[in-house]
Amino acid sequence: GAGVSQTPSNKVTEKGKYVELRCDPISGHTALYWYRQSLGQGPEFLIYFQGTGAADDSGLPNDRFFAVRPEGSVSTLKIQRTERGDSAVYLCASSPGTSGRASWGHEQFFGPGTRLTVL
Amino acid sequence: ELKVEQNPLFLSMQEGKNYTIYCNYSTTSDRLYWYRQDPGKSLESLFVLLSNGAVKQEGRLMASLDTKARLSTLHITAAVHDLSATYFCAGVYNFNKFYFGSGTKLNVKP
Numbered sequence: 001g002a003g004v005s006q007t008p009s010n011k012v013t014e015k016g017k018y019v020e021l022r023c024d025p026i027s028g029h030t031a032l033y034w035y036r037q038s039l040g041q042g043p044e045f046l047i048y049f050q051g052t053g054a055a056d057d058s059g060l061p062n063d064r065f066f067a068v069r070p071e072g073s074v075s076t077l078k079i080q081r082t083e084r085g086d087s088a089v090y091l092c093a094s095s096p097g098t099s100g101r102a103s104w105g106h107e108q109f110f111g112p113g114t115r116l117t118v119l
Numbered sequence: 120e121l122k123v124e125q126n127p128l129f130l131s132m133q134e135g136k137n138y139t140i141y142c143n144y145s146t147t148s149d150r151l152y153w154y155r156q157d158p159g160k161s162l163e164s165l166f167v168l169l170s171n172g173a174v175k176q177e178g179r180l181m182a183s184l185d186t187k188a189r190l191s192t193l194h195i196t197a198a199v200h201d202l203s204a205t206y207f208c209a210g211v212y213n214f215n216k217f218y219f220g221s222g223t224k225l226n227v228k229p
Contacts, residue, residue, distance in 0.1 A: 031215065033215075033217070035217075035219075040222075041221055041222070042123075042207050042219030042220050042222050043162070043207075043209075043217075044219070045216055045217055045218065048216065055215065056213070056215060056216055059216070091161060091162070093162075106167075107152075107167060108152075108162075108164060108217070109164070110154075110161040110162040110163075110164075111161060112160070112161045113161055
């Protein structure tokens with residue numbers, strides 16, 4: 001089966017523009033995560049979905065960032081009024097985990113990432 | 120919030136040698152993950168450690184977890200060049216919020 005896919009692989013935009021980043025998780029995976037990885041750093045948690053709902057969005061840096069997962073499968077990360085500091089690789093991961101303790105021990109499967117460059 | 124610290128951040132070693140990467144975390148995280156990342160690539164899951172005293176091994180890599188000391192280790196035995204990569208550990212808060220360390224960049228010289 002296919003792994004996690006992300007599109008586009010690269011996105012170059014100008015400061016102030018709006019961007020959308022897409023994640024297709026592994027079929028049947030109920031948990032979906034978005035991370036941001038800056039050069040030389042580990043991934044930074046942004047948001048976690050369980051099904052269609054955002055179970056934890058505490059990692060979103062400000063209200064310019066928003067993510068949706070309307071049908072419990074594909075997710076879109078949306079960034080408004082992009083700033084140069086938003087430049088990073090945005091990673092998506094999915095897991096078969098259900099909520100709470102039932103998700104223990106489940107691996108996360110990461111996509112290849114979208115490299116966002118804000119000029 | 121869970122703080123995760125890895126050391127060393129950079130590790131250059133000769134093939135055939137052994138070494139250990141350390142991962143300390145600041146508060147309760149009774150499961151711990153290790154990942155590998157090759158340059159320009161995404162993260163590959165290596166180990167999931169679920170309980171105190173857990174030990175897992177795959178090839179030349181062995182990971183362990185001590186929840187009392189809030190410490191996990193990734194031990195490399197008889198390193199080979201193919202193990203060159205960046206290794207991340209991640210602790211988990213509130214079941215599903217992952218906190219990653221800064222990574223250990225390993226370079227194994229032939």
